Amino acid sequence: MVLKIFFPQCCNMADSGLLIGHWLPGQDSAVVLAVVHYPFIPGQVKRYLSQLQNESRVALAVLGSWSMPKDGQEGMESFLKDLSTIFPQGRWLQLSREMGQRGFTCHVVQREGTLLGDEGDKCNGENGDGGRVIFIHYDQRKVMLSQLHTLEAGAGAGAGAGAGATVTGAGPSELRLVFSTVAQSQPLFHTDKYDDGPLKLTHWQSEGREGSIIVELAKQASVPLCLLLTWLLSLWTWLCGIRLLNLQPVRFVSSKLSTCVQLSYRTEHLQTVSSPKKALGHAEFMRKANIFVSFFVDVALGLLLISWLYQENRISLLANTLVPAADHVAQELQELLKWLMGAPAGLKINRALDEVLGRFFLYHIHLWISYIHLMSPFIEMILWYVGLCACLGLTFALSVLSDIVALLTFHIYCFYVYGARLYCLKIYGLSSLWRLFRGKKWNVLRQRVDSCSYDVDQLFIGTLLFTILLFLLPTTALYYLVFTLLRLVVVLFQGLIHLSVDSINSFPLFAMGLRICQPYRLAEGVKFRVLCEEPGKPLHLLMEINPLKFGSVMQWYRTPTYSCYPKDSWAALCKKLFVGELVYPWKHKSTKKTD
Template sequence: MVLKIFFPQCCNMADSGLLVGRWVPGFDSVVVLAVVHYPFIPGQVKKYLSEMQRECQVDLSVLGSWSIPKDGQEGMDSFLNDLSTIFPQGHWLQLSREVGKRGFVCQVIHRGSVQLEGEEEKEGGDDEKDKVIFVHYNQRKVMLSHLHPAHGQEPGEEGVSELCLVFQTVAQCQPLFFLDKYDDGPIKLTHWQSEGREASILVELVKQASVPVCMVLTWLLSLWNQLMSTRVPNMWPLHFLSSKLSTCVQMSYRTEHLQTISSLKRAQQHGHFMRKANIFVSFLVDIALGLLLISWLYRENRVGRLANTLVPVADVSVCRPPSDTLNKHVAKELQELLEWLMGAPAGLKMNRALDQVLGRFFLYHIHLWISYIHLMSPFIEMILWYVGLSACLGLTFALSVVSDIIALLTFHIYCFYVYGARIYCLKIYGLSSLWRLFRGKKWNVLRQRVDSCSYDLDQLFIGTLLFTILLFLLPTTALYYLVFTLLRLGVVLVQGLIHLTVDFINSFPLFAMGLRVFQSYRLAEGVKFKVLCEEPGMSLHLMMEINPLKSSTVVQLYRTPTYSCYPKDSWWALCKKLFVGELIYPWRHKGFKED
């Protein structure tokens, strides 16, 4: 057989003692975790390993002996070899390191028979199955890293790979590394923390302070959930508005995120821990960006200047200098556009009566909008002043408020689009139904298909008359629909960019990307091996290095699910909706009901 020994780099120069580790089940491999130094009592070593087995849930055992030349310990090798009778194992490893050589000498005892690896094996005529390969690994990196197996295979599943078991063994044996060679006690170990334990007073203080903070936050969130579960928020007007406003949608997401962060239940799985960490870091960055926005907004009276800009943009009666072409009035431009459509736009001959009816109908809505702006203009600055404070809840919350403000300021454009789309859609479906009448067909509502049908002369005459009327009125309606759809798509484009920014902040895995940049070994895609030494008479020594995950894979695996992660309509479906006059909401997924 080819025995693979995964040996930690930190134990290369460890004092002589016993090897502690685990035989990988189902494979001819062994993972060395630590070295127990002399002096020790075998009974205490057995007791300590049994305690570690219960705590780590790993079958730990004494794998063999480790010896290194040292003055005053000439008889140590024979003493350690005799311990194979005290620690009965199916295989007993005897590893030793010679002076001036980088490789190790290994002897494997199989229930009383001794097999030497190296030149002795070759001289004895044993074949390749008796070879030993040493795989050196960085114990700290392997313990802290999470291996992402191929095809979504997770540790613990059937058919798990040998490499996954090695990573799982080192990670689960973290309690074994709490005791090192400098601690007072009967057992002294060498492992990755023997050269200095990693600790941080700030981290410990944060851990102690996080418990009461999470308890208070959980209590506040429970009160909020109780308030939202009452009948008042679920009444028709409030429930309808909350489903349409981006601010309410963002508030629901942040409430869910805070519940995940403030949970006192410890994350047992890697995915759950990464989700909580990503949400926590995203929340902190969101709050920091919001505070920066507040500090910029409330300096130099920027709120007042913003209010003085918004009102003239939406109003038509505020006088501004003729040279100011940047702040053209939206209402005035719409009024001029409607007057252009009511004439002969681009030389097209429209239906005069329908053109005048539609133009005056939309002009009346503009006058209503101007009256609404006049009513709200004294309060715009105060509203913006208080709305700006919402940025203390995060930049995403402030952007959601901006999206809702844009929706309110362009509500008249939305009304024009809805009116034009409904009229255009009605005519399109009417023409398609009458076209089936000419072909002797009809739409079967029950069976949801087109069936043959015979019509009498009166039905054909009325159908021909209606088809002619709708066909000649269609260009006028289509022109109004086209103009207002382009205006609506411009507003949707601005809101879509805001929604994409909010979604990016909510879903981007900042913590995972930070690990990928600063500690790339924490997220492992696989490993690679390179030859350390291949000396005559010594085993083959390989160095195992961790291959980090690609950045695109990190984003794909650890992205926080939001509404943009759901499937949307394709571009072909959107073009089809625009052609037939159906209302479109590009940023909503298919589960949303389009009104």
């Protein structure tokens, strides 16, 4: 039998006193949490522990005594030994350490009064059952603040679901009990050796409680700010709920604008952050912290963009560049259409249909150029006001850029829709007429192909239509191919913008900062290192925390967003492009997780 004693490193040099801790149920292990310094009154210690029972979820008790002999404290060890009769326990630990030595001396006293590990057993570091006594030293601050994650690969959906760890050589249940015991004993750490009171304790906060006070003051100061933000968001939600804004045309247009989608997304996240409800668990706290830091960095980048745009008259330069660029694109499209109206790449196409389609598209380009020149006097003013939206964040500026690209290339989208509809009509017409030649037809009710008999007139008309569509197909396919490629170029550019916005929204900045600055806060397990192994004394191990890998941090703490993902697989996308169906390769796909 091995008796494991988890001892905090902060108590290695503590003054003599009593050990406060918890015996792990079902385990032959004890977790030392604090040391009560001498002088003390046993009755006060009992009242203090009974008070902690109501505040803490851990059954705290006096585990034994701690002796650190100093000058003027002769007879302290015998005095502490006699306290086992005042604090009756199943086991009473007597730990002592001499100045200048690393190892501890351990005696275990049973409730009946028999001394285990005395003299002969003491030299071998064994208890009376023949088992060894092992001290496992741990950094109480790191254990208190850390969050252990399970090592199983499929556990990413339940971030922060418990302080469990799978460690070779130690059962996961025991480690879970150790970490949960330290975490749930927080009321014990409210008193330390510097407080005015009858009891003086040494624990992990004894040397750094000033930071905790600053955090508490920041929490108190954030309450009125959160209330103000909540009121403003409720007012904004009420304005968005006006019936006029919920009409079908307005809702349809807003759902297609990336700026409106991003605004809705940020509103929802601000409501989450400004909620006065306290985070219930580690996962919810990390989600709020990641959202807050992401929003803060987003706004900071947006303000930097504004400061760059409104210096050296860059808005005017951008407006003066935008109109010539749009004219250049329109002229290139005109040249492309004139090339298609000739003999493109030496292909022999239908002259009449080619002339009709070419003139039809050229007329659209003429309308687009007229529209651009009509709006050119107002473009600088529009860009000046639109640039102000960057104060809401860089993601808003990128969303506005995506919408501007969509508006400036709207004629290319129209060309793609026209060409796709004509091409799709011919493809489905040819496939239907091909079934006619084989004596089959498409059953709309049963959604399958059935056999059918046709008369001579139907076969003649079908053959005539099939021939016409087949010979007109190359001309339509050529226009469809060209404008589909142009549309895919625009979609690819917008997809890169959406990917950038999604990365800023979902990247766990707070979690990554913790992983870099305080890697013990996010851990995936522990490891043990031999700290001291001396003959005649118990074995001393040091428990160290393994930090979570950066990839695992992304998997656990990535903020769910609306995310842009391909709507179809590559095979389905190629099939749609081949038959002429309209494709929208990027869509807003919800990836929200329920806690």
